[in-house]
Amino acid sequence: MIKFLIEKEFKQLLRNSFLPKLILIFPCMIMLLMPWAVNMEIKNIRLNIVDNDHSAVSQRLVNKIAASTYFHLTEVPASYEEGLRNIELGTADIVMEIPRHLERDWMNGRDAHILVAANSVNGTKGGLGSSYLTAIINGYASELRSERPEAVSVSGIIPSIRIDTQGLFNPNLNYKLYMIPALMAMLLTLICGFLPALNVVSEKEVGTIEQINVTPVPKFTFILAKLLPYWIVGFIVLTLCFVLAWLLYGIVPVGHFSMIYLLVIFFVLVMSGFGLVISNYSATMQQSMFVMFFFMLILMLMSGLFTPISSMPEWAQAITVFNPLKYFIEAMRMVYLKGSGLVDLLPEIGILSLFAVFFNSWAVISYRKSR
Known part of the structure; x- marks a missing residue:
């Protein structure tokens, strides 16, 4: 049953004339423009x-x-x-x-x-x-x-x-070497957060989700079928970012690629689960987009992507503890610049796995087949 649901998700994704182009063009534009445009204040x-x-x-x-x-x-x-x-x-x-x-x-x-x-x-x-x-x-x-x-x-x-x-770790003080791993994290956040949310809500608007709801498909199987395609999309986007970072800036991670892919397994589950939670409470695509945009802004601004967390006020630093993007960006930079291994990354992997369990459990519980 899960095989046919995943096949349906991929057909639905590829049938959309806009989303496949977005998945390919958006990472290219971010990797081309953002490393030249971002800056940060130094404090503390x-x-x-x-x-x-x-x-x-x-x-x-x-x-x-x-x-x-x-x-x-x-x-x-x-x-x-x-x-x-x-x-x-x-x-x-x-x-x-x-x-x-x-x-x-x-x-x-x-x-x-x-x-x-x-x-x-x-x-x-x-x-x-x-x-x-x-x-x-x-x-x-x-x-x-x-x-x-x-x-x-x-x-x-x-x-x-x-x-x-x-x-x-960065003897030439190359700012791009610091920002590019964080930009990869931002891309995965946007793509793997927005797409599952918009996918479910679009099915609600069209009415095709009702055809699934009348079948004996368990809620867990339905949510899993929604997660797995974007898991694969996340790996494709990350691999594309690796290639662009190497071709455009000559930047490759000091650590092993397998460590980054391991981190992405957990982080994509976190963001896809978060997107599905938003979709369960949204009735229209417009509503889900506004809610996702609101939370994405908070996640990115309070993750250490543009501003060092140490430069934030104490109340903001306390809030960042609950931001999964913060831990993923820290782990990406650890692998890219320090060459950190599995033992060094265990705290970040543990926290991301807790976020993944929390959001995906919430997505399963909050999904209702009958309305």
């Missing part, structure tokens, strides 16, 4: 400072950075390696290491070297964050020179503080 950069000197000079530098509106000093790790682990875990954006004997070297007229490592998964945030930090350190060095003019080397050269910056 999470900073870890490793102070190996513990002197008055280093403490003043730490206080000066902490007083900046750009940075949020989240932790003072014991070692530089611990700070790098915090970057890998996503709890820090930048790690700064103050070397031993910073004050002594400065007073003896020797240059001091400060190491800055930035998480360049988000190239804009990593690059600008490093620039802000460099400006603060250079300003502090000028302040020290004016306070202690006697700190001059034997050759008469005034010592300086040199900063070595290292970008992690």
Whole structure:
């Protein structure tokens, strides 16, 4: 029975002169235009400072950075390696290491070297964050020179503080490498959310759904037949996006493609289930489109797609916990830029599976064969 229902769904999809074109053209337009058009504001950069000197000079530098509106000093790790682990875990954006004997070297007229490592998964945030930090350190060095003019080397050269910056995961600070995985997630959200909703409501308007309702097809089988075609559509759209990202921008994931397809299995179930829930409560296509558009705007604006979640107010950050798109975008970026594997992705996969069970159970329960 399920085989014939799925066959019906595909015939109905291909018979529509508009939808197959939309499935192919929409990803192409998004992948062509959006990477050039999007931008984001930088705020609340999470900073870890490793102070190996513990002197008055280093403490003043730490206080000066902490007083900046750009940075949020989240932790003072014991070692530089611990700070790098915090970057890998996503709890820090930048790690700064103050070397031993910073004050002594400065007073003896020797240059001091400060190491800055930035998480360049988000190239804009990593690059600008490093620039802000460099400006603060250079300003502090000028302040020290004016306070202690006697700190001059034997050759008469005034010592300086040199900063070595290292970008992690995205060393060239390529913003497209950060945005393209999120744009793929946005495409899957729109296509796999809207199409199932519009499909069911269009059948309501035409009246063909009544022919299904009078058959002994169980509600679960009906919902499953509606989900599976768009599961396949999601894989087709994602594969097309992979090809376009490679051909247009030379971007391929650092991690394995299988990890991304595994994530898509769960995410398409989430969005298709959400679309079917909306269709069960909508009587017309116009009504379902307005409701879907309302929720899609919220999902995309509060997912970290355009604006970093860390830059949002606390009440907005609390709401993003219930946004499945947030977890999918984070997981896509982890695979694309960090090369994350299955163990790293288990939290996101677990949360997406819970969303999938919730929305699809709701879709089955809310679907009524008799009205």
